[in-house]
Amino acid sequence: MRVLFSRLTLALGLCAAGLALAQAPTAQPVRIGVIGPFSGPSSDFGNPMLHGVQLAVEEINAVGGYLGRPLELVVKDDQGNPDVGLKGSQELAKEGVIATIGFCNTGVAAKSLDVFQNGQLPLIIPCATGTPLTAKFPAPQSYIFRTSARDAIQAPFVVGDLVKRGWTKVAIFADTTGYGEAGMKDVEAALAAKQLKPVHVARFPLGVKDLDKELAAARDAGANVVFSYTVGPENATIANGMRDLKWDAPQVGAWPLSFPFFIDGAKAAADGALMAQTFIAEPSNERRAAFLTAYQRKYKHKIAVPMAAAQSYDSTYLLTYALFSIRDGKFTGPAVKSALENITRVYYGVVSTYEKPFSTDDKDAVTPNMLVMGKVKNGAVTFAYPEDARRNLVVQRKK
Incomplete structure (x- = not known):
């Protein structure tokens, strides 16, 4: 029996697998919503998110689903557009899903939160990291859960690393989306906690092709590191601009610096960039090796954004674990x-x-101790510190 199948069976403890044999083959499926950018400019991490959910559902259904009832996905493509996301969220609320896993873009998620909260439809966010998403509603009443590392812990983690390296003259480059706005505030707060202020702040819209003027101003202000907060090709625009200016300052940021838009778009200029990560696609233990192998076997390619796939995969299992405490199959929102x-x-x-x-x-499921620093090296993301690679042999728990 495959290692992965054996591990999953033991992990789930599926007495349900036995019960499944007694169920009719036409057992009513348990419908779960999935929403994210599966086309458009954010699809580079939207599709890995979807694939992580699909892989988990396939495995769970193989060992019995929920008491013999298969999990069934209802998928909506938000295209990275807030209005399209709102429409998709409203459709999910009407289509009988018992919970939803979704959103990669903070601004898209933010526009739809009221749909899930007012409809008492639990939402698990596996990718979007904007701090306000899980803070909009009082926690005891909130139906908004998250398995990605919010920016309020990513920013201090990265700033702490900068200070340790002696890079204290920080220029912030943030886009004008909800993600960039919230991230900029988190970086400024993290710097303030270290009695520091940015030496330069630049804001820019998505799609900008040239930031040379802003980069020159940051360099002239004495910056010795650039902290970027954007999710698309603009990260590569920053890296390429620094190369063109022959300004050899490091670029650091949150997890989008691990995206193909940056690594492929900046090529050699991306090398050395540092970013916060919860998961680096190296087979550091049996579970991670099994996950990477299963993903490769199913989709026939490496994961474009490993964190997106891993976090959505875990989200699907966490939801399933939760459902197994509801023995009567009555999946009301409050239940x-x-x-x-x-x-x-x-x-x-x-x-x-x-x-x-x-x-x-x-x-929020992720705490700072789960983060490691990733580093772009030869077109891939690896551990910035050897000790993190060793520490990664033991999977961290929430603190």
Whole structure:
């Protein structure tokens, strides 16, 4: 029996697999919504997110689903557009899904939050990292959960690394989307906690092709590092602009610096860039090796954005674990919300070992100890520090 299949069977503890044999083959499926940018400019991390969910559902259904009922995905493409995302969210709320996994873009998610909250439809965000997303509603009443690292922990983590390296003259380059706005504020707050202020701040719209003037101003202001906050090819515009100016300052940021838009768009100029990561696609232990192998076998290619796939894969299992505490199959919104807040069994995931990942007062599953610094090297992301690679042999738990 394959290692992956064996591990999953043991992890789920599926007494349900036995019960599944007694169920009719036409058992009513459990419908789960999935929404994200599966086309358009953000599809480079939207599709890995979708693939992570699909892979997990395939594995879960192979061992019985929910008490013999298969999980069924209802997929909506938000195209990275807030208005399209709102329409898709409203459709999901009408289509009988019991929960939704979704959103890669902070601005797209932000416009749809009220749909899930007002409809009492639990939402698990596996990719979008804007800090306000899980802070909009009081935690005890909130139906918004997250398994990605919010920017409020990514920014201090990266700033701490900069200070350790002696890079304290920081220029911030942030786009004008909701993601860039929230991220800029988190970086400024993280710097202030170290008694620092940015020496230069530049704002720019998505699609900008030339930032040479802003980069020259940052260089002339004495910046010795550029902290970028944007999700698209603009990160590459920054790296290429510094190369053209022959300005050899490091570029650092949150997880979008691990995206193909940056690495492929900047090529050699991307080398050495540093970013916060929860998951680096190296087979550092059995679970991660099994996940990477299963993904490669199913999709026939390497993961474009490994964090997106790993976090959505874990999100799907966490939701399933929660559902198994609802023995009567009555998946009301409050019942699923309560189940997510009170997951009793430990899930040995890819990103983390999840022991009580959510609670009534805390809807974010990722804590700072789960982060590592990633580094672009020869067109791929690896560990910035050898000690992180060694520490990564042990999957971290929430603190």
